[in-house]
Amino acid sequence: MDIEGAEMAKALYDGKHIETVVxxxxxxxxxxxxxxxxxxxxxxxxxxxxxxxxxxxEVKISGRDYALYPSGKYIIWSSATLxxxxxxxxxxxxxxxxxxxxxxxxxxxKIITEFNLPIKYSxxxxxxxxxxxxxxxxxxxxxxxxxxxxxxxxxxxx
Amino acid sequence: MPNTLKDxxxxxxxxFNELDLAETNPPAVSExxxxxxxxxxxxxxxxxxxxxxxxxxxxxxxxxxxxxELDPYVGIEYLDKNGSTITEKESYATIPKGNYTAGKYLCxxxxxxxxxxxxxxxxxxSHIKIKLNYVKATSTGKVNAYLLWI
Numbered sequence: 001m002d003i004e005g006a007e008m009a010k011a012l013y014d015g016k017h018i019e020t021v022v023x024x025x026x027x028x029x030x031x032x033x034x035x036x037x038x039x040x041x042x043x044x045x046x047x048x049x050x051x052x053x054x055x056x057x058e059v060k061i062s063g064r065d066y067a068l069y070p071s072g073k074y075i076i077w078s079s080a081t082l083x084x085x086x087x088x089x090x091x092x093x094x095x096x097x098x099x100x101x102x103x104x105x106x107x108x109x110k111i112i113t114e115f116n117l118p119i120k121y122s123x124x125x126x127x128x129x130x131x132x133x134x135x136x137x138x139x140x141x142x143x144x145x146x147x148x149x150x151x152x153x154x155x156x157x158x
Numbered sequence: 159m160p161n162t163l164k165d166x167x168x169x170x171x172x173x174f175n176e177l178d179l180a181e182t183n184p185p186a187v188s189e190x191x192x193x194x195x196x197x198x199x200x201x202x203x204x205x206x207x208x209x210x211x212x213x214x215x216x217x218x219x220x221x222x223x224x225x226x227e228l229d230p231y232v233g234i235e236y237l238d239k240n241g242s243t244i245t246e247k248e249s250y251a252t253i254p255k256g257n258y259t260a261g262k263y264l265c266x267x268x269x270x271x272x273x274x275x276x277x278x279x280x281x282x283x284s285h286i287k288i289k290l291n292y293v294k295a296t297s298t299g300k301v302n303a304y305l306l307w308i
Contacts (some may be wrong), residue, residue, distance in 0.1 A: 008222065014272075047308045048200065052272060066226055069219045099267070100231065100249045110276050115251075116268030120165070120204055139237050158199040158268075 012052070013109070016156050019049070022136055025056050029105055034141035038089060039155060045119055048158045051080075051136060052114040055106040056106040059149030063103040064139065077102055078139060080113065084124070085133040097139055110149065116158075140153050163204070163304070164261070170201070173288050173303035176208050180298045185289040190237060193251070193269065195307055201269040202306045203251075203288060205232070207258040211299030213292050214255050228290035229255050232265060236274070239284040245277045249291070265302060297307050 010018040022036045027158065059111035063075040079097035086092055097133055117134060118124060124131070161169035173188045195201055215228040230253040234245045251267040258264055274280030288303060 004204070012272075015276075033184050047202070050199065050268060066218050066220055069183045069224070075209050079252065095228070096252075096254070098252050098265075100252060102247075111273040114268075114272050116202060118266040120163075120167075120266045121263045 010154075012154070012156065016113055018154045019043070019157050021152070022051065022155055022156040023053070023065045023151055024027070025150045025152060027150055028059065028061075028138065029148045033082075033138045035135050036153070038085065038133040038135060039135050040102060041117065041155070042134065043157055044117060044134070045129065046157075047116070047119050050114060050156050050158050051116040051117065052154050053080075053101070053112040053138070054152045055110050055112055056150040056152050056153075057108050058152055059106045059112065060147050061101065061103055061106065061112065062147040075103070076100070080115065081137045081139055082117065084127065084131040085135070086130050087132040089133060090127075092131055093124065096123070106149075117155075159245075163306075167306055167308070169304040170190075170195075170307045171305040172268070173203065173295055173305055174290070174301055176206070176300040176302060177290070178300050179211065179213060179292060180294065182294065183293045184294055185233070188231065188288040190285040190287060191305060192284060193305075194284070196269060196271050196283055196286070198263065198307075199271055200308050202266065202308050203232075203302055203303060204266045204306060205290075205303040206251070206265040207262045207264060208300040208302050209260050211258040211262075211264070211301055212256070212297060213253060213258070213264065213299070214296040215291075215303075216293055227255060230254060230290070232267070233289040233291065234269060235287040235289065236280075236283045237285040237287065238279060238282045241285070244279050244283055245274070258299075275284070
Protein backbone atom coordinates (compact mmCIF):
# COMPACT_ATOMS: atom_id res chain seq x y z
CA MET A 1 0.00 0.00 0.00
CA ASP A 2 1.35 3.43 -0.90
CA ILE A 3 0.86 6.14 1.67
CA GLU A 4 0.79 9.61 0.25
CA GLY A 5 3.61 11.77 1.59
CA ALA A 6 5.39 8.85 3.21
CA GLU A 7 9.15 8.75 2.79
CA MET A 8 11.53 5.98 3.72
CA ALA A 9 14.09 7.01 6.32
CA LYS A 10 17.56 7.44 4.90
CA ALA A 11 20.38 5.41 6.33
CA LEU A 12 24.07 4.82 5.78
CA TYR A 13 25.44 1.49 4.51
CA ASP A 14 25.68 0.25 8.12
CA GLY A 15 22.11 1.16 9.01
CA LYS A 16 22.97 4.40 10.80
CA HIS A 17 20.06 6.79 10.56
CA ILE A 18 20.75 9.99 8.63
CA GLU A 19 19.56 13.11 10.40
CA THR A 20 20.03 15.58 7.55
CA VAL A 21 21.17 15.41 3.96
CA VAL A 22 23.75 18.18 3.60
CA UNK A 23 25.02 17.49 0.07
CA UNK A 24 23.04 15.41 -2.39
CA UNK A 25 25.30 14.61 -5.30
CA UNK A 26 27.24 17.87 -5.00
CA UNK A 27 29.58 18.47 -7.93
CA UNK A 28 32.89 19.49 -6.38
CA UNK A 29 34.53 20.68 -9.60
CA UNK A 30 33.27 24.30 -9.67
CA UNK A 31 35.38 26.88 -7.92
CA UNK A 32 34.71 27.88 -5.23
CA UNK A 33 32.80 24.87 -3.93
CA UNK A 34 29.41 26.06 -2.71
CA UNK A 35 28.49 26.17 0.94
CA UNK A 36 25.69 24.00 2.26
CA UNK A 37 22.24 25.33 3.04
CA UNK A 38 21.43 26.18 6.66
CA UNK A 39 21.40 22.90 8.58
CA UNK A 40 19.17 22.83 11.64
CA UNK A 41 21.01 21.15 14.51
CA UNK A 42 18.66 20.69 17.47
CA UNK A 43 20.98 18.00 18.87
CA UNK A 44 24.15 20.07 18.56
CA UNK A 45 24.76 20.42 22.28
CA UNK A 46 24.75 16.70 22.86
CA UNK A 47 28.17 16.77 21.19
CA UNK A 48 27.21 13.71 19.20
CA UNK A 49 26.46 15.18 15.78
CA UNK A 50 28.82 14.11 13.09
CA UNK A 51 29.27 15.04 9.44
CA UNK A 52 30.25 12.38 6.94
CA UNK A 53 31.32 13.01 3.35
CA UNK A 54 31.05 10.13 0.89
CA UNK A 55 32.02 9.83 -2.78
CA UNK A 56 28.91 9.18 -4.86
CA UNK A 57 30.94 8.75 -8.04
CA GLU A 58 34.68 8.52 -8.40
CA VAL A 59 35.96 11.68 -6.75
CA LYS A 60 39.28 13.44 -7.18
CA ILE A 61 40.24 15.70 -4.29
CA SER A 62 42.88 18.32 -4.88
CA GLY A 63 44.92 20.12 -2.26
CA ARG A 64 45.50 23.73 -1.37
CA ASP A 65 48.84 24.94 -2.54
CA TYR A 66 51.19 27.79 -1.78
CA ALA A 67 53.65 29.09 -4.36
CA LEU A 68 57.03 29.27 -2.66
CA TYR A 69 59.69 31.89 -3.27
CA PRO A 70 61.78 31.69 -5.38
CA SER A 71 60.29 28.48 -6.71
CA GLY A 72 58.35 25.42 -5.73
CA LYS A 73 55.01 24.63 -4.23
CA TYR A 74 53.82 23.52 -0.83
CA ILE A 75 50.63 21.50 -0.93
CA ILE A 76 48.37 20.87 2.01
CA TRP A 77 45.22 18.80 2.34
CA SER A 78 41.78 20.06 1.53
CA SER A 79 39.61 21.07 4.42
CA ALA A 80 36.16 21.84 5.68
CA THR A 81 34.95 25.01 7.34
CA LEU A 82 32.06 25.20 9.77
CA UNK A 83 29.94 28.25 10.51
CA UNK A 84 27.48 28.40 13.40
CA UNK A 85 24.36 30.58 13.21
CA UNK A 86 21.70 31.67 15.65
CA UNK A 87 17.95 31.26 15.15
CA UNK A 88 17.88 34.45 13.08
CA UNK A 89 20.56 33.02 10.80
CA UNK A 90 23.15 35.50 11.97
CA UNK A 91 26.67 34.14 11.96
CA UNK A 92 28.04 33.44 15.46
CA UNK A 93 31.42 31.87 14.82
CA UNK A 94 33.42 30.44 11.94
CA UNK A 95 35.77 27.49 12.43
CA UNK A 96 38.04 27.90 9.43
CA UNK A 97 39.50 24.80 7.82
CA UNK A 98 39.19 22.91 11.05
CA UNK A 99 38.99 19.46 9.49
CA UNK A 100 41.44 18.24 6.85
CA UNK A 101 41.12 15.36 4.40
CA UNK A 102 43.68 13.82 2.07
CA UNK A 103 44.35 14.57 -1.56
CA UNK A 104 43.58 11.60 -3.75
CA UNK A 105 41.12 9.61 -5.79
CA UNK A 106 38.17 8.05 -3.98
CA UNK A 107 36.06 5.35 -5.61
CA UNK A 108 32.28 5.59 -5.33
CA UNK A 109 31.08 4.79 -1.84
CA LYS A 110 34.34 5.60 -0.10
CA ILE A 111 34.28 7.89 2.92
CA ILE A 112 36.29 11.04 2.24
CA THR A 113 36.06 12.53 5.70
CA GLU A 114 34.02 12.42 8.88
CA PHE A 115 34.08 14.84 11.76
CA ASN A 116 32.22 15.82 14.85
CA LEU A 117 30.47 19.19 15.15
CA PRO A 118 32.42 20.67 18.06
CA ILE A 119 30.71 22.27 21.04
CA LYS A 120 33.42 22.60 23.64
CA TYR A 121 35.59 25.29 22.09
CA SER A 122 35.71 28.20 24.49
CA UNK A 123 34.02 30.51 22.02
CA UNK A 124 31.30 27.94 21.48
CA UNK A 125 30.76 27.46 25.20
CA UNK A 126 30.05 31.17 25.43
CA UNK A 127 27.37 30.62 22.81
CA UNK A 128 25.76 27.67 24.55
CA UNK A 129 22.18 27.21 23.42
CA UNK A 130 22.49 30.02 20.90
CA UNK A 131 23.70 28.04 17.90
CA UNK A 132 20.73 26.77 15.93
CA UNK A 133 22.06 26.22 12.43
CA UNK A 134 25.38 25.33 10.88
CA UNK A 135 26.75 25.57 7.37
CA UNK A 136 29.52 23.40 5.99
CA UNK A 137 31.86 24.46 3.23
CA UNK A 138 34.39 22.27 1.49
CA UNK A 139 37.53 24.26 0.78
CA UNK A 140 39.60 23.64 -2.33
CA UNK A 141 41.59 26.79 -2.84
CA UNK A 142 43.79 25.42 -5.51
CA UNK A 143 42.75 25.51 -9.13
CA UNK A 144 45.93 24.01 -10.50
CA UNK A 145 44.97 20.40 -9.92
CA UNK A 146 41.97 18.60 -11.30
CA UNK A 147 39.16 17.84 -8.95
CA UNK A 148 35.98 16.18 -9.99
CA UNK A 149 33.12 13.98 -8.98
CA UNK A 150 29.93 14.05 -6.97
CA UNK A 151 29.77 13.81 -3.20
CA UNK A 152 27.07 13.15 -0.64
CA UNK A 153 27.24 14.69 2.82
CA UNK A 154 25.16 13.71 5.83
CA UNK A 155 24.66 14.72 9.43
CA UNK A 156 24.29 11.71 11.70
CA UNK A 157 23.71 11.38 15.42
CA UNK A 158 26.33 9.01 16.78
CA MET B 159 38.38 10.34 41.80
CA PRO B 160 37.97 10.43 38.02
CA ASN B 161 39.26 13.46 36.14
CA THR B 162 36.56 15.64 34.68
CA LEU B 163 36.39 18.70 32.50
CA LYS B 164 34.91 21.93 33.78
CA ASP B 165 31.52 21.01 32.35
CA UNK B 166 31.50 17.69 34.16
CA UNK B 167 32.43 15.50 31.19
CA UNK B 168 34.42 12.55 32.43
CA UNK B 169 37.94 12.20 31.07
CA UNK B 170 38.45 8.71 29.70
CA UNK B 171 42.22 9.03 29.37
CA UNK B 172 44.91 11.68 29.63
CA UNK B 173 46.77 12.03 26.31
CA PHE B 174 49.11 14.92 27.10
CA ASN B 175 49.72 16.05 30.63
CA GLU B 176 51.20 19.55 30.73
CA LEU B 177 53.02 19.08 27.46
CA ASP B 178 55.58 21.89 27.28
CA LEU B 179 55.56 23.20 23.71
CA ALA B 180 58.86 25.06 24.10
CA GLU B 181 60.62 21.95 25.40
CA THR B 182 59.18 19.20 23.22
CA ASN B 183 60.39 18.45 19.74
CA PRO B 184 57.47 18.30 17.32
CA PRO B 185 55.59 16.33 16.48
CA ALA B 186 54.66 15.66 20.06
CA VAL B 187 53.55 12.04 19.99
CA SER B 188 51.37 10.56 22.69
CA GLU B 189 51.87 7.14 24.21
CA UNK B 190 49.76 4.36 22.73
CA UNK B 191 46.18 4.91 23.86
CA UNK B 192 43.91 1.88 24.15
CA UNK B 193 40.59 2.63 22.46
CA UNK B 194 38.20 -0.27 23.12
CA UNK B 195 35.26 2.06 22.44
CA UNK B 196 36.62 3.32 19.11
CA UNK B 197 33.98 1.68 16.95
CA UNK B 198 31.15 3.34 18.85
CA UNK B 199 32.20 6.54 17.06
CA UNK B 200 31.85 8.46 20.29
CA UNK B 201 35.47 9.03 21.24
CA UNK B 202 36.57 12.62 21.21
CA UNK B 203 39.82 14.47 21.85
CA UNK B 204 40.00 17.91 23.40
CA UNK B 205 43.17 19.92 23.81
CA UNK B 206 43.19 22.61 26.48
CA UNK B 207 45.72 25.29 27.40
CA UNK B 208 47.15 24.46 30.83
CA UNK B 209 48.69 27.91 31.17
CA UNK B 210 49.15 30.79 28.73
CA UNK B 211 49.87 29.13 25.39
CA UNK B 212 51.20 30.55 22.16
CA UNK B 213 51.19 27.97 19.39
CA UNK B 214 52.44 28.46 15.88
CA UNK B 215 52.90 26.54 12.66
CA UNK B 216 55.36 26.31 9.84
CA UNK B 217 56.30 29.51 8.02
CA UNK B 218 56.53 29.36 4.25
CA UNK B 219 58.53 31.84 2.20
CA UNK B 220 55.90 32.95 -0.32
CA UNK B 221 57.60 36.10 -1.62
CA UNK B 222 60.88 37.96 -1.48
CA UNK B 223 59.92 39.44 1.85
CA UNK B 224 56.63 37.67 2.48
CA UNK B 225 55.93 34.67 4.59
CA UNK B 226 52.77 32.69 5.21
CA GLU B 227 52.33 30.91 8.49
CA LEU B 228 50.39 27.67 8.44
CA ASP B 229 48.25 26.53 11.34
CA PRO B 230 49.46 23.79 13.66
CA TYR B 231 47.64 20.50 13.21
CA VAL B 232 46.92 17.16 14.82
CA GLY B 233 47.35 13.73 13.28
CA ILE B 234 46.05 10.34 14.36
CA GLU B 235 47.85 7.00 14.00
CA TYR B 236 45.82 3.79 14.24
CA LEU B 237 47.57 0.67 15.54
CA ASP B 238 46.68 -2.97 16.09
CA LYS B 239 47.16 -4.82 19.38
CA ASN B 240 50.77 -5.64 18.43
CA GLY B 241 51.60 -1.98 17.99
CA SER B 242 51.82 -2.15 14.18
CA THR B 243 50.48 0.81 12.24
CA ILE B 244 47.25 0.13 10.35
CA THR B 245 46.75 3.60 8.94
CA GLU B 246 47.39 7.22 9.74
CA LYS B 247 45.65 10.53 9.22
CA GLU B 248 48.62 12.86 9.17
CA SER B 249 46.75 16.13 9.36
CA TYR B 250 43.24 15.56 10.60
CA ALA B 251 42.41 18.58 12.73
CA THR B 252 43.64 22.15 12.55
CA ILE B 253 44.54 24.27 15.56
CA PRO B 254 44.23 27.98 14.83
CA LYS B 255 47.65 29.56 15.40
CA GLY B 256 47.74 32.19 18.12
CA ASN B 257 47.50 32.77 21.82
CA TYR B 258 45.30 30.94 24.29
CA THR B 259 44.69 31.77 27.91
CA ALA B 260 44.72 29.02 30.53
CA GLY B 261 41.68 26.79 30.23
CA LYS B 262 40.93 27.72 26.65
CA TYR B 263 40.33 24.94 24.13
CA LEU B 264 42.79 24.64 21.27
CA CYS B 265 40.86 21.97 19.42
CA UNK B 266 38.15 19.38 19.72
CA UNK B 267 37.57 16.49 17.35
CA UNK B 268 36.12 13.02 17.27
CA UNK B 269 38.28 10.04 16.39
CA UNK B 270 37.08 9.06 12.93
CA UNK B 271 36.37 5.36 12.53
CA UNK B 272 33.85 4.84 9.73
CA UNK B 273 36.52 5.28 7.07
CA UNK B 274 38.30 2.23 8.52
CA UNK B 275 35.84 -0.03 6.69
CA UNK B 276 37.79 0.80 3.52
CA UNK B 277 41.20 0.09 5.07
CA UNK B 278 42.87 -3.32 5.24
CA UNK B 279 42.71 -4.55 8.86
CA UNK B 280 40.61 -1.49 9.64
CA UNK B 281 38.53 -3.62 12.01
CA UNK B 282 41.56 -4.45 14.15
CA UNK B 283 42.43 -1.08 15.62
CA SER B 284 43.07 -1.34 19.35
CA HIS B 285 45.25 1.70 20.00
CA ILE B 286 45.82 5.16 18.63
CA LYS B 287 48.53 7.78 18.94
CA ILE B 288 47.88 11.50 18.78
CA LYS B 289 50.52 13.66 17.07
CA LEU B 290 50.66 17.39 17.61
CA ASN B 291 52.55 19.28 14.91
CA TYR B 292 53.75 22.83 15.57
CA VAL B 293 56.96 24.87 15.54
CA LYS B 294 58.88 24.63 18.77
CA ALA B 295 60.90 27.82 18.30
CA THR B 296 57.81 30.03 18.15
CA SER B 297 55.54 28.18 20.56
CA THR B 298 55.36 28.43 24.34
CA GLY B 299 53.20 27.20 27.19
CA LYS B 300 51.80 23.86 28.29
CA VAL B 301 48.82 21.96 26.95
CA ASN B 302 46.70 19.13 28.23
CA ALA B 303 44.85 16.73 25.98
CA TYR B 304 42.14 14.30 26.96
CA LEU B 305 40.23 11.46 25.43
CA LEU B 306 36.50 11.65 26.12
CA TRP B 307 33.65 9.28 25.54
CA ILE B 308 30.57 11.34 24.77
